[in-house]
Amino acid sequence: MLKEIICAGFGGQGIITTGILISYCAFETGSQFTWYPSYGSEMRGGTANCTIKISDEEIASPLAKDIDILVGMSGPAIDKFIDSLRPGGYLFVNSSLVTGRTYREDINVVEVDTEELAKEADNPKGANMVMIGALVKHTGIMTLEGCGEAINKYFTEHGKAKFNEANQRALKIGYEKC
Amino acid sequence: MADRAIMKGNEALAEAALRAGCRFFSGYPITPQTEVLEYLSWRMNEVGGDMIQTEDELTGLHMLLGASLGGARVLSTSAGPGFALFHEGLSYLCECEAPSVLVDVQRLGGGCGGISASQGDYEEVVHGGGNGDSQYIVLTPASVQEEVDLVQEAYELAEKYRNPVVIMTDAIIGQMMEGVTLPDMKEHDINKFDWAYKPLGANDTHGIQKAGWPSTGYDVYGPYRLKKFKDMHDNEQRWENVQVKDADVVCVAYGISSRVCKEAVKKARAKGVKLGLIRLITAWPFPEKAFAEINPNVKGLLVVEMSLKGQMVPDVKLATKCNLPVYTYLSCDVVPDSDMVVETAEAIIAGTAEEV
Numbered sequence: 341m342l343k344e345i346i347c348a349g350f351g352g353q354g355i356i357t358t359g360i361l362i363s364y365c366a367f368e369t370g371s372q373f374t375w376y377p378s379y380g381s382e383m384r385g386g387t388a389n390c391t392i393k394i395s396d397e398e399i400a401s402p403l404a405k406d407i408d409i410l411v412g413m414s415g416p417a418i419d420k421f422i423d424s425l426r427p428g429g430y431l432f433v434n435s436s437l438v439t440g441r442t443y444r445e446d447i448n449v450v451e452v453d454t455e456e457l458a459k460e461a462d463n464p465k466g467a468n469m470v471m472i473g474a475l476v477k478h479t480g481i482m483t484l485e486g487c488g489e490a491i492n493k494y495f496t497e498h499g500k501a502k503f504n505e506a507n508q509r510a511l512k513i514g515y516e517k518c
Numbered sequence: 519m520a521d522r523a524i525m526k527g528n529e530a531l532a533e534a535a536l537r538a539g540c541r542f543f544s545g546y547p548i549t550p551q552t553e554v555l556e557y558l559s560w561r562m563n564e565v566g567g568d569m570i571q572t573e574d575e576l577t578g579l580h581m582l583l584g585a586s587l588g589g590a591r592v593l594s595t596s597a598g599p600g601f602a603l604f605h606e607g608l609s610y611l612c613e614c615e616a617p618s619v620l621v622d623v624q625r626l627g628g629g630c631g632g633i634s635a636s637q638g639d640y641e642e643v644v645h646g647g648g649n650g651d652s653q654y655i656v657l658t659p660a661s662v663q664e665e666v667d668l669v670q671e672a673y674e675l676a677e678k679y680r681n682p683v684v685i686m687t688d689a690i691i692g693q694m695m696e697g698v699t700l701p702d703m704k705e706h707d708i709n710k711f712d713w714a715y716k717p718l719g720a721n722d723t724h725g726i727q728k729a730g731w732p733s734t735g736y737d738v739y740g741p742y743r744l745k746k747f748k749d750m751h752d753n754e755q756r757w758e759n760v761q762v763k764d765a766d767v768v769c770v771a772y773g774i775s776s777r778v779c780k781e782a783v784k785k786a787r788a789k790g791v792k793l794g795l796i797r798l799i800t801a802w803p804f805p806e807k808a809f810a811e812i813n814p815n816v817k818g819l820l821v822v823e824m825s826l827k828g829q830m831v832p833d834v835k836l837a838t839k840c841n842l843p844v845y846t847y848l849s850c851d852v853v854p855d856s857d858m859v860v861e862t863a864e865a866i867i868a869g870t871a872e873e874v
């Protein structure tokens with residue numbers, strides 16, 4: 341089953357990394373994936389997005405056509421992609437930044453107060469981990485356990501094992517409270 | 519680093535080159551291949567090689583020529599506008615028989631163009647090569663894993679024929695991440711070639727060996743080169759055929775377009791449309807032999823390419839001696855769509871598509 345995911349937000353919000361982590365989780369749990377960034381003349385504060393496709397079969401183009409899951413970390417990012425979200429798809433809204441909006445009725449909207457929950461997990465920089473936790477719970481694209489192990493492995497391989505515990509706390513809180 | 523990883527095409531290509539024993543890079547950054555230089559800027563040091571960002575692509579290639587003639591495994595990479603500057607150096611590399619590996623990560627447009635994806639450099643890369651009878655093998659990977667695999671093969675081919683090999687990829691394959699399995703690190707012995715330049719020995723009065731032509735005269739050069747071109751042409755055609763034996767329409771594509779066509783074959787077959795695919799793995803030599811395997815009653819060949827000219831069409835017509843109708847589905851700035859490939863195939867079968 342092919343899943344098309346877009347992570348979008350402001351440059352500097354860790355959008356690209358969030359996408360890489362979701363990709364790595366897919367890779368480690370035995371799925372095929374492609375990850376494709378928006379690249380070029382991007383800047384801090386501007387828009388940033390990346391596309392992840394996950395499937396158990398070979399993937400053709402890494403670009404999305406009918407988005408199943410949109411992770412919207414900012415208002416403009418949601419505006420840009422919401423029309424491409426397929427009916428029945430999931431919109432994850434970063435409600436620490438985006439509030440008071442009404443959305444299409446044919447999609448599932450999950451509001452995630454990433455910053456508050458990250459603080460609660462004693463990991464104020466873990467907003468993206470919170471988001472991934474929420475995404476895993478609602479979409480079921482992978483297990484929380486598989487995802488948690490993959491994220492630990494990724495950080496360990498990149499010499500950042502000291503963040504593993506804090507990451508797991510944020511991931512779990514996103515999974516449990518959203 | 520791990521042997522199984524998720525990597526961008528550009529980074530995987532750079533790592534694969536190092537693992538093939540490449541210890542010299544000279545070149546210049548350009549989107550969408552800059553990650554190669556970025557990656558090598560720290561990684562080349564770790565493996566004890568040299569990575570030099572030259573003032574431009576021209577200098578990069580001439581530095582590379584020196585290192586290659588010294589016996590090293592060398593790499594330079596660029597995108598279309600920079601590859602245009604490669605051609606003078608590329609002609610020298612061919613003439614001096616320098617077994618080097620170059621890469622073109624294709625981007626959109628002529629002149630400086632844009633930075634998005636394209637397959638508009640086919641003619642430039644496959645039929646270019648600078649002045650004189652320069653000829654080199656062109657490999658066309660369609661995935662991050664294939665970039666890794668073909669880099670290894672590129673060095674083997676380059677040394678087998680003492681000739682440059684070019685990997686022609688595109689912005690999508692270069693920028694996207696996929697899972698890869700990396701080969702073991704190989705050490706390359708730069709003293710293993712009898713033709714390479716060597717340092718002056720203690721008792722030598724003249725230590726530099728003669729490399730390149732026409733030191734032996736053109737009467738030797740002519741037949742020698744002719745044989746080399748023929749051997750490369752006859753022995754190094756590479757392709758992947760997908761369900762061509764019973765196909766009513768066969769797509770011909772490489773790189774990112776070929777991935778889309780592969781999906782289109784599945785979609786078409788699911789609705790009873792007999793679609794097949796010839797995927798190029800070498801663009802030179804063009805895989806003429808692949809066409810011998812297709813259904814003799816095929817209704818048409820469909821060239822799918824991210825360019826506006828249908829740059830591969832003449833090669834397809836020559837490979838089939840103009841005996842089969844050829845159609846195109848061309849795109850600019852957007853990756854071809856698999857549903858459109860199927861639609862075009864249906865139009866060919868219905869007789870409503872226009873031949874080129």
